[in-house]
Amino acid sequence: MDKALGDKIPEFNRKKAGGGGDGVGLSGTSLGLGDHRTKLETLTIILVAVVIIGGAELLLKWFGVPQYVLPTPSLIIMALFTEWGFIWPHLLVTLYELLVGFAIGASIGFVLAAVITQFPFVEKIVTPYILLLVTTPMLALVPLLILKLGFGSEPRIIAVALASGPMVMINSATGFRRVDLAKIALARSFGASTFQIFTKIRIPMAMPMIIVGLMVGSIFGLLTTVGAEMVGGAEGLGNRLTYYSALIRMPQFFAIILILAIIGISIYVLFYWIGKKWASWET
Amino acid sequence: MDATPMRNVAGASDKKAPKMVIAGATKYYQTRTGSVHALDNVSLDVRDGEFLCILGPSGCGKSTLLWSMGGLHGLTDGEIRLGAEKIIKPHPEIAMIFQDANLLPWRNLAANIALPFELKRKPVDQQRIDMLLKRVNLWGFESKFPRELSGGMQQRASIVRSLSVNPSLLLMDEPFGALDAFTRDEMNLLIQEIWMETGKTIVFITHSISEAIFLADRVVVMSARPGRIASVFDIDIPRPRPVDIQTRPDFIERVLHIKASIDHGRSPSEGLAIT
Ligand SMILES: Nc1ncnc2c1ncn2[C@@H]1O[C@H](COP(=O)(O)OP(=O)(O)OP(=O)(O)O)[C@@H](O)[C@H]1O
Ligand SMILES: [Mg+2]
Numbered sequence: 397m398d399k400a401l402g403d404k405i406p407e408f409n410r411k412k413a414g415g416g417g418d419g420v421g422l423s424g425t426s427l428g429l430g431d432h433r434t435k436l437e438t439l440t441i442i443l444v445a446v447v448i449i450g451g452a453e454l455l456l457k458w459f460g461v462p463q464y465v466l467p468t469p470s471l472i473i474m475a476l477f478t479e480w481g482f483i484w485p486h487l488l489v490t491l492y493e494l495l496v497g498f499a500i501g502a503s504i505g506f507v508l509a510a511v512i513t514q515f516p517f518v519e520k521i522v523t524p525y526i527l528l529l530v531t532t533p534m535l536a537l538v539p540l541l542i543l544k545l546g547f548g549s550e551p552r553i554i555a556v557a558l559a560s561g562p563m564v565m566i567n568s569a570t571g572f573r574r575v576d577l578a579k580i581a582l583a584r585s586f587g588a589s590t591f592q593i594f595t596k597i598r599i600p601m602a603m604p605m606i607i608v609g610l611m612v613g614s615i616f617g618l619l620t621t622v623g624a625e626m627v628g629g630a631e632g633l634g635n636r637l638t639y640y641s642a643l644i645r646m647p648q649f650f651a652i653i654l655i656l657a658i659i660g661i662s663i664y665v666l667f668y669w670i671g672k673k674w675a676s677w678e679t
Numbered sequence: 680m681d682a683t684p685m686r687n688v689a690g691a692s693d694k695k696a697p698k699m700v701i702a703g704a705t706k707y708y709q710t711r712t713g714s715v716h717a718l719d720n721v722s723l724d725v726r727d728g729e730f731l732c733i734l735g736p737s738g739c740g741k742s743t744l745l746w747s748m749g750g751l752h753g754l755t756d757g758e759i760r761l762g763a764e765k766i767i768k769p770h771p772e773i774a775m776i777f778q779d780a781n782l783l784p785w786r787n788l789a790a791n792i793a794l795p796f797e798l799k800r801k802p803v804d805q806q807r808i809d810m811l812l813k814r815v816n817l818w819g820f821e822s823k824f825p826r827e828l829s830g831g832m833q834q835r836a837s838i839v840r841s842l843s844v845n846p847s848l849l850l851m852d853e854p855f856g857a858l859d860a861f862t863r864d865e866m867n868l869l870i871q872e873i874w875m876e877t878g879k880t881i882v883f884i885t886h887s888i889s890e891a892i893f894l895a896d897r898v899v900v901m902s903a904r905p906g907r908i909a910s911v912f913d914i915d916i917p918r919p920r921p922v923d924i925q926t927r928p929d930f931i932e933r934v935l936h937i938k939a940s941i942d943h944g945r946s947p948s949e950g951l952a953i954t
Contacts, residue, residue: 677785
């Protein structure tokens with residue numbers, strides 16, 4: 397007998413008489429990345445962007461705001477192009493640390509969530525520590541890690557893993573905890589093994605929350621990567637932020653901010669599409 | 680459907696060895712607040728090829744009994760055998776159909792129906808599936824997701840899913856309880872036809888006395904906590920039974936008869952609807 401199923405007979409949610417409304421669409425909480433956008437909407441979005449960027453340009457020039465306070469958008473874009481040759485190696489370093497740290501943290505977080513939710517007692521013991529990891533800024537550990545491991549990538553990768561792992565873990569655990577006993581019983585009635593129940597029922601069932609965990613975890617990873625680079629070492633976009641601000645080279649400084657914003661949004665869009673593909677059944 | 684010949688009248692298969700034997704089935708649930716006595720010494724033979732309905736008030740242990748028959752959970756005492764085999768885990772000859780269709784929302788219809796084959800690591804019997812889909816009028820809906828189908832269509836899909844692996848015993852736990860009256864009539868006709876065409880043995884749980892009489896060769900009435908078998912009624916109405924049979928005086932007579940027997944042995948607060 398499947399331990400998780402035990403003796404329990406699931407409650408089936410009975411449909412209320414006359415209750416219709418099955419056809420809820422997928423676009424419930426669309427954040428503007430929907431695929432059925434009209435030409436008019438696209439035009440409006442572009443127009444608003446032009447107005448904001450152009451407006452900033454004009455206002456900054458109009459009021460003569462000095463460059464070292466806030467450079468104009470055009471200066472920032474120019475700096476991005478002229479400095480690109482110096483910036484891209486740092487971009488690669490940041491992406492490398494983020495990717496490796498996130499991959500390590502996310503895998504450990506996912507496996508932990510999958511295992512721990514099977515054993516409620518273990519879960520009770522482990523959860524407080526995971527919460528501790530979630531709520532403690534991992535950046536605080538970086539100086540300590542540098543002391544131990546030097547100024548290479550390792551301390552930052554560890555910090556990223558520590559920051560993103562628990563996020564993936566708590567969200568995935570929430571997903572794995574949503575057991576639908578009826579679906580597990582169904583699989584068991586067709587002779588499913590515990591492993592098959594895990595791969596064919598539990599994982600798909602938890603998928604929406606797993607994807608949320610991966611998204612939040614990777615964004616936290618990005619913040620931690622940049623923060624850790626600002627704390628110590630001589631590489632990465634975070635290091636460039638400290639460098640350019642120390643030299644009061646504000647257009648270059650904001651060019652880095654722009655790159656970071658683009659990375660962040662790309663992460664969001666990536667997981668948005670993954671969610672659309674693998675978890676759209678939920679909405 | 681299968682090559683088995685059509686049967687003509689009910690109860691023709693009495694003298695064969697029973698399909699399933701339930702002997703002294705007793706079950707206690709252990710809970711935090713103590714133990715719940717759900718089944719008390721239930722003994723019952725399910726005849727080969729019969730349509731058996733189990734009727735009883737809410738919480739009397741119908742699902743508990745059916746889950747034990749399906750090998751989904753164990754008994755505290757007594758045993759259940761399929762032929763000579765003791766049922767201690769799910770058996771390939773037995774398929775269950777749940778209330779609420781129980782389709783996987785992340786799979787389309789085709790993938791939902793393929794699930795049993797995947798789990799059994801067998802090649803999908805597409806020919807049989809297509810035949811079944813056509814039979815229940817779902818042909819052409821394979822790429823639809825459960826949320827895009829009506830309740831009746833979902834339940835038909837779940838019937839196809841169960842029949843696709845050709846079990847000989849179907850256990851159905853209030854399969855049409857969540858459907859509206861019209862769809863329910865349709866489904867009752869369909870399941871009667873399928874039963875007549877395939878020669879499967881069906882055990883069917885319901886709250887509705889008239890649904891039980893409409894479908895069954897025998898109606899087993901259970902009494903509330905702890906679940907016991909209160910009485911068994913033979914239903915010898917010839918088949919196929921049309922839906923409007925339920926308005927005929929002799930049918931209503933049977934309903935009242937069973938209802939009276941239930942009212943006789945229960946406390947007044949709990950009831951069974953005549954639906
Ligand atoms: N996992 C469980 N743990 C404890 N008690 C349970 C459990 N499952 C069922 N019971 C209890 O056992 C009794 C029989 O439950 P069961 O679900 O078999 O009844 P049922 O006849 O199927 O009811 P319904 O018609 O409402 O589906 C009930 O009193 C119920 O509360
Ligand atoms: Mg029940």
